[in-house]
Amino acid sequence: MKHRGMTFNFGHYENLLQSLDAICRSLADYYGAEIRCREACASCCIPGISLFPVEAWYIKHSLGPLQASGRSSGSCIFLDHGLCSVYRARPVLCRTQGFPLLYRDETGAGGAAEISACEINFTGVKEFPIGHIIEMDKVNLSLAAVNIRFLHDIGRYEELKNSRFAMEEIPALE
Numbered sequence: 001m002k003h004r005g006m007t008f009n010f011g012h013y014e015n016l017l018q019s020l021d022a023i024c025r026s027l028a029d030y031y032g033a034e035i036r037c038r039e040a041c042a043s044c045c046i047p048g049i050s051l052f053p054v055e056a057w058y059i060k061h062s063l064g065p066l067q068a069s070g071r072s073s074g075s076c077i078f079l080d081h082g083l084c085s086v087y088r089a090r091p092v093l094c095r096t097q098g099f100p101l102l103y104r105d106e107t108g109a110g111g112a113a114e115i116s117a118c119e120i121n122f123t124g125v126k127e128f129p130i131g132h133i134i135e136m137d138k139v140n141l142s143l144a145a146v147n148i149r150f151l152h153d154i155g156r157y158e159e160l161k162n163s164r165f166a167m168e169e170i171p172a173l174e
């Protein structure tokens with residue numbers, strides 16, 4: 001993909017998204033009616049979600065002209081009348097919302113872990129089988145690797161290797 005003479009290669013990121021979407025589809029099948037994510041349910045579309053550069057540039061450049069609605073100050077800028085206006089390019093965190101997410105103890109001490117799950121979906125479920133949880137540390141490791149590769153590809157690794165972007169910054173990205 002070319003933009004103002006700059007070539008963006010999102011192939012590795014799109015592969016990651018496809019794998020993640022396949023996992024999400026299988027979890028949706030497994031949990032069935034307990035997954036209540038529907039159009040216009042947008043309580044998880046809050047402001048303040050931060051993105052790796054590859055995620056931010058993908059939203060910016062894989063769709064047509066962006067329309068940041070900003071209609072509700074308490075919501076993500078891409079939420080438009082309850083719908084995600086960048087749905088096809090939404091970032092990793094948005095794709096995993098609604099499913100049980102496992103976060104392991106980052107210190108590695110004792111193997112402590114935390115599972116988070118949307119309370120609208122899992123009102124009565126107390127335990128989640130280990131094979132039916134998204135291990136977010138693994139997902140984020142893969143995403144970090146893809147991001148490093150993307151930054152090298154665009155020649156901005158040193159400049160942006162520690163950067164994260166807010167949704168609000170995406171419309172102004174070049």
Ligand code: SF4
Pocket residue numbers: 044045046049076077078079080083084085086087090091094167
């Ligand atoms: S990008 Fe879309 S799905 Fe993600 S928080 Fe914003 S409106 Fe919601």
Ligand code: SF4
Pocket residue numbers: 036037038041042043044045097098099118119120121
């Ligand atoms: S994760 Fe929860 S708040 Fe978000 S769309 Fe699904 S049910 Fe609604």
